[in-house]
Amino acid sequence: MGLDEIDTPFLLLDPAKVSRNISRLRRRTSELGVGLRPHVKTAKSPDVAGLLFDGATGPITVSTLREAEVFGAEGFTDILYAVGIAPDKLARVLALYRRDVPVVVLLDTVEQARAVADASRQSGIAIRALIEIDCDGHRGGIAPEDPALPAIAATVADGARLLGVLAHAGESYFCYHEDALAAAAEGERAATVRAAEVLRANGFACPIVSVGSTPTAHAARDLTGVTEMRAGNFVFFDLVMAGIGVCSVDDIAVSVVATVIGHRRDRGWIITDSGWTALSADRSTARQPVDQGYGLASDVDGTVHPDLLVADVTQEHGILSLRAGSGAALPDLPVGTRVRILPNHACATAEQHDRYHVLGDDGAVCAVWPRVQGW
Amino acid sequence: MGLDEIDTPFLLLDPAKVSRNISRLRRRTSELGVGLRPHVKTAKSPDVAGLLFDGATGPITVSTLREAEVFGAEGFTDILYAVGIAPDKLARVLALYRRDVPVVVLLDTVEQARAVADASRQSGIAIRALIEIDCDGHRGGIAPEDPALPAIAATVADGARLLGVLAHAGESYFCYHEDALAAAAEGERAATVRAAEVLRANGFACPIVSVGSTPTAHAARDLTGVTEMRAGNFVFFDLVMAGIGVCSVDDIAVSVVATVIGHRRDRGWIITDSGWTALSADRSTARQPVDQGYGLASDVDGTVHPDLLVADVTQEHGILSLRAGSGAALPDLPVGTRVRILPNHACATAEQHDRYHVLGDDGAVCAVWPRVQGW
Numbered sequence: 190m191g192l193d194e195i196d197t198p199f200l201l202l203d204p205a206k207v208s209r210n211i212s213r214l215r216r217r218t219s220e221l222g223v224g225l226r227p228h229v230k231t232a233k234s235p236d237v238a239g240l241l242f243d244g245a246t247g248p249i250t251v252s253t254l255r256e257a258e259v260f261g262a263e264g265f266t267d268i269l270y271a272v273g274i275a276p277d278k279l280a281r282v283l284a285l286y287r288r289d290v291p292v293v294v295l296l297d298t299v300e301q302a303r304a305v306a307d308a309s310r311q312s313g314i315a316i317r318a319l320i321e322i323d324c325d326g327h328r329g330g331i332a333p334e335d336p337a338l339p340a341i342a343a344t345v346a347d348g349a350r351l352l353g354v355l356a357h358a359g360e361s362y363f364c365y366h367e368d369a370l371a372a373a374a375e376g377e378r379a380a381t382v383r384a385a386e387v388l389r390a391n392g393f394a395c396p397i398v399s400v401g402s403t404p405t406a407h408a409a410r411d412l413t414g415v416t417e418m419r420a421g422n423f424v425f426f427d428l429v430m431a432g433i434g435v436c437s438v439d440d441i442a443v444s445v446v447a448t449v450i451g452h453r454r455d456r457g458w459i460i461t462d463s464g465w466t467a468l469s470a471d472r473s474t475a476r477q478p479v480d481q482g483y484g485l486a487s488d489v490d491g492t493v494h495p496d497l498l499v500a501d502v503t504q505e506h507g508i509l510s511l512r513a514g515s516g517a518a519l520p521d522l523p524v525g526t527r528v529r530i531l532p533n534h535a536c537a538t539a540e541q542h543d544r545y546h547v548l549g550d551d552g553a554v555c556a557v558w559p560r561v562q563g564w
Numbered sequence: 565m566g567l568d569e570i571d572t573p574f575l576l577l578d579p580a581k582v583s584r585n586i587s588r589l590r591r592r593t594s595e596l597g598v599g600l601r602p603h604v605k606t607a608k609s610p611d612v613a614g615l616l617f618d619g620a621t622g623p624i625t626v627s628t629l630r631e632a633e634v635f636g637a638e639g640f641t642d643i644l645y646a647v648g649i650a651p652d653k654l655a656r657v658l659a660l661y662r663r664d665v666p667v668v669v670l671l672d673t674v675e676q677a678r679a680v681a682d683a684s685r686q687s688g689i690a691i692r693a694l695i696e697i698d699c700d701g702h703r704g705g706i707a708p709e710d711p712a713l714p715a716i717a718a719t720v721a722d723g724a725r726l727l728g729v730l731a732h733a734g735e736s737y738f739c740y741h742e743d744a745l746a747a748a749a750e751g752e753r754a755a756t757v758r759a760a761e762v763l764r765a766n767g768f769a770c771p772i773v774s775v776g777s778t779p780t781a782h783a784a785r786d787l788t789g790v791t792e793m794r795a796g797n798f799v800f801f802d803l804v805m806a807g808i809g810v811c812s813v814d815d816i817a818v819s820v821v822a823t824v825i826g827h828r829r830d831r832g833w834i835i836t837d838s839g840w841t842a843l844s845a846d847r848s849t850a851r852q853p854v855d856q857g858y859g860l861a862s863d864v865d866g867t868v869h870p871d872l873l874v875a876d877v878t879q880e881h882g883i884l885s886l887r888a889g890s891g892a893a894l895p896d897l898p899v900g901t902r903v904r905i906l907p908n909h910a911c912a913t914a915e916q917h918d919r920y921h922v923l924g925d926d927g928a929v930c931a932v933w934p935r936v937q938g939w
Contacts, residue, residue, distance in 0.1 A: 193652075196629075196652070196653065196656070196939060197650065197652070197939075198939060199939075230879055230880075252879055252880045253841075253880060254571075272825070272837065272880045272881065273825035273826045273835065273837075273881075274825065275572065275823040275824075275825050275837055275899075275900060276899065276900045277568075277571070277572070277823060277900065278571065281571070297826055298826055298827065298899055300898065300899040300900070301825075301826070301899055304899075304900070323828075326831070328835070328878065328881055328883070329825075329826045329828065329835050329881070359878075448650040448652060449650075450647070450648035450649065450650050450676075450704075451648045451672055451673055451676075451704045452673065453698075453704065456701070460648065460703070460704050462647060462648075462650055465844075465846070465912060466915055466939075467939075469840075469844075469845055470844055470845045470846045470847070470912060471840070471845045472845070472847070503703065503734075504605055504627055504911055504912075505605075505627045505628060505647045506647065506648075506703055506704070508703070523675065524650075524651065524673055524675040524676055524679075525650060525651045525652065525675070525679070536879055537840060537845060537879075540841055540916075541915075542938075543937065543938060562918065563917075563918060564571060564572075564573060564574075564841075564842075
């Protein structure tokens with residue numbers, strides 16, 4: 190079907206750009222000599238994962254047990270659930286082990302370590318676990334030098350199977366220079382390697398040293414001591430990543446197709462049928478040097494209007510208007526015209542949809558790929 | 565099932581509060597002598613609509629054709645689709661008419677009027693339409709005194725069936741005083757009544773004069789000339805509405821149940837498993853006098869911690885911390901503790917979920933109600 194034949198709003202995926210973005214990161218991890226464990230929370234699609242592994246299954250990271258269950262059923266068995274485990278979720282984790290999906294859990298407290306060890310002993314299944322290390326104070330995790338680290342390790346290893354450490358450089362989303370990004374990547378590396386050394390000195394082998402975020406994956410200069418890189422957003426990229434300088438706007442592989450439903454010419458507004466339900470309410474570019482509103486508009490063929498932003502949204506309305514200070518003329522987009530909106534934050538925009546419409550080489554939609562929904 | 569037995573995060577609905585909120589608005593519309601055409605875009609649930617109409621079907625407003633299709637199949641036939649019609653969507657509108665669901669469409673341009681009239685003549689089905697009137701410059705709509713108004717009316721009436729006018733006081737979401745809200749309500753009333761008078765002077769009967777928003781529904785002092793009130797959020801309310809003063813925090817009927825998965829005691833953080841996927845990224849209280857972060861925390865039994873906010877979110881993490889300047893002590897919420905998060909914007913938070921878990925009188929979940937998804 191043509192892009193004009195599908196009811197708007199809908200989420201469009203350009204698989205050629207996805208493949209290009211994947212090849213670029215694969216070159217990086219190959220140069221750096223680390224494995225890649227992509228985070229499927231961005232795409233939440235076994236079909237996109239097919240592009241990541243050339244149709245095979247490989248190691249993945251997930252953000253929900255629902256993702257683990259769906260990808261597990263598709264043959265992915267090497268899965269890391271990279272959100273701190275809630276004790277109540279261990280029954281679902283054990284059910285995955287019984288289906289030969291030995292999902293690795295994450296923890297950073299003695300309470301979680303005890304719950305994971307207890308569940309392992311009671312079930313006779315040694316749950317695999319990583320300890321989350323804090324490298325920059327943006328979320329959870331324990332500092333490598335925290336005296337609680339060996340105690341957590343000893344607690345979890347008393348029944349469960351401690352595999353190593355993990356960190357995520359939240360700080361990298363606030364960096365605007367190659368050197369700052371490289372420093373964030375080095376912070377991730379140094380913290381995890383230091384934590385692994387502490388654990389090894391305490392008798393824990395620590396075969397996995399996991400780092401990752403899309404900015405640090407692309408900026409890291411040396412990953413000595415690291416075994417694997419997690420990154421998720423890189424498959425699609427978005428305006429936040431373009432703002433950081435990790436990609437160009439042309440690399441962004443997903444967009445929302447919308448229809449013009451009105452004008453307020455007195456105010457310089459073009460009104461579309463894509464509100465926050467279709468775009469998400471994410472405003473992450475608001476804190477960047479270039480604020481992209483709720484998204485950047487392009488023609489339906491992908492030609493970007495560099496100054497035409499989604500200035501505001503309500504539930505089902507988007508208001509396009511020119512960037513403040515722009516000398517551009519408001520484009521003539523009559524009622525019924527279709528446009529594409531490039532997302533601020535691809536993870537958040539994609540989450541608003543239950544499927545991708547996949548762009549074929551001929552400019553028409555060649556497939557529909559479902560997305561994993563819920564938790 | 566108990567609230568501790570369901571996997572988090574999940575969306576909890578308190579039907580006793582919903583019923584109380586509905587009764588309150590029904591008293592208002594009865595006092596004001598206008599009909600109520602509730603906007604089902606907030607709840608997107610035929611079960612909640614059952615509470616609105618005591619199990620019967622009544623006039624409703626929808627924000628997507630998917631809602632019209634689902635509610636139509638449930639027996640709701642008096643439906644207003646209150647987003648400007650895209651010409652491409654008229655085929656679905658006509659399909660609804662053929663299933664005896666004569667959905668009313670909205671328009672504010674000559675192009676739309678022509679498309680609706682053409683589709684009506686070509687199909688032999690006179691599509692019902694309202695013209696959107698602008699009362700305060702927040703979205704679409706045409707000013708009552710705009711000379712294009714009679715032309716739009718004449719164009720649509722040449723084949724379709726013009727039923728009247730509609731306005732939405734977007735400004736009311738930025739009011740913080742009863743008098744300001746009453747003025748916004750009067751602005752809505754005055755604009756629609758004036759537009760209806762213009763149309764009647766031009767020979768169009770205009771049987772429907774529709775106004776509405778939750779703030780103006782509760783603040784309006786006189787609705788002479790208005791025939792119906794639309795409001796949606798009032799069934800649930802939220803922190804934005806509490807900030808405006810239209811409800812109290814205790815009236816909020818939906819929340820997200822989450823689990824504590826970690827602590828950063830050095831930073832005063834409690835980490836939960838509810839990120840923006842569960843709460844939405846909506847930050848509408850940021851522009852209000854009292855900023856509620858990404859939501860306000862309560863114990864799982866509903867007891868509010870008035871200073872404990874969701875200070876930050878990532879995809880699957882929420883960070884609870886005390887409001888800046890609070891003298892309160894951080895509550896002791898061990899790993900595994902369940903909390904409820906009250907939403908900034910109930911429409912946006914509910915949209916992130918495909919179902920409600922319904923709270924019974926005994927404090928356990930007594931039902932699961934699905935939500936309409938997609939467009």
